[in-house]
């Protein structure tokens with residue numbers, strides 16, 4: 001036993017000791033004990049929302065799960081629901097009516113107001129159908145903006161109108177650094193992410209004043225999921241980002257941990273931020289690995 005562990009063993013009551021050192025890897029810290037929420041966007045076991053649901057459960061949170069009705073048929077959300085003892089409530093995040101039903105039903109099912117919401121939603125028909133940026137279909141562009149950007153405003157507005165949030169609640173959406181820098185194949189999703197991050201600032205102000213609710217976006221490293229793999233050349237920019245990040249790319253599990261922290265009371269004064277969760281990518285100019293790779 002290390003000297004510090006021995007000191008703790010000798011001097012700390014058992015409860016404190018347990019707090020510092022969970023007995024096994026599957027035991028959480030009860031960071032979200034008693035908290036209730038809604039998790040959007042778990043499609044399959046690779047989804048960031050899927051990993052988040054498992055992590056939040058482990059930390060004592062309870063929640064409803066939701067996804068677009070069509071994804072419900074393609075995905076495996078019911079498996080996750082069973083594992084998490086959560087009810088699934090289908091909702092297209094672009095439909096105000098669906099969202100109102102989702103929030104109303106969630107309040108009933110969970111037995112009280114909500115402490116956390118995860119918006120983990122992204123889709124671009126132009127990306128999916130490989131349209132070049134100089135030949136975009138504008139109807140699809142509007143769909144991209146609606147599904148991947150505006151839907152966040154709809155979620156926030158519905159939360160306000162149904163008076164669903166508890167004070168000091170936390171609402172998060174997932175973003176990508178293409179909102180600030182150009183990645184050619186990210187196409188119109190870059191504009192959707194810029195809208196998403198801007199909504200977090202504007203609604204974050206409003207919700208802080210109204211209810212002390214915080215609203216943030218997390219800008220995540222490239223991650224191997226269905227949405228990620230839909231981008232042309234994904235594997236190359238995944239490897240590039242990994243090489244450009246001193247800590248390497250953040251995984252979906254890392255992201256789930258960060259989301260859990262942001263839902264917990266340890267982040268009460270963080271709001272209206274776009275939080276970089278990228279292993280240092282956004283602050284790096286070049287790395288030794290890239291210099292070595294590019295040297296003749």
Ligand SMILES: NC(=O)c1ccc[n+]([C@@H]2O[C@H](COP(=O)([O-])OP(=O)(O)OC[C@H]3O[C@@H](n4cnc5c(N)ncnc54)[C@H](O)[C@@H]3O)[C@@H](O)[C@H]2O)c1
Pocket residue numbers: 040041042043044046047048049067068071091092093094119120121122123147174175176219220221222223224225226227228229
């Ligand atoms: N994978 C990455 O490289 C990466 C990097 C940074 C940010 N993100 C963001 O993370 C979030 C989650 O994506 P993911 O990587 O876990 O992929 P994913 O494909 O598992 O999740 C995307 C989800 O959006 C849902 N969705 C699409 N249209 C919807 C609609 N109309 N209503 C409700 N839900 C709808 C899908 O059904 C799916 O569950 C997205 O916002 C994505 O842009 C992903």
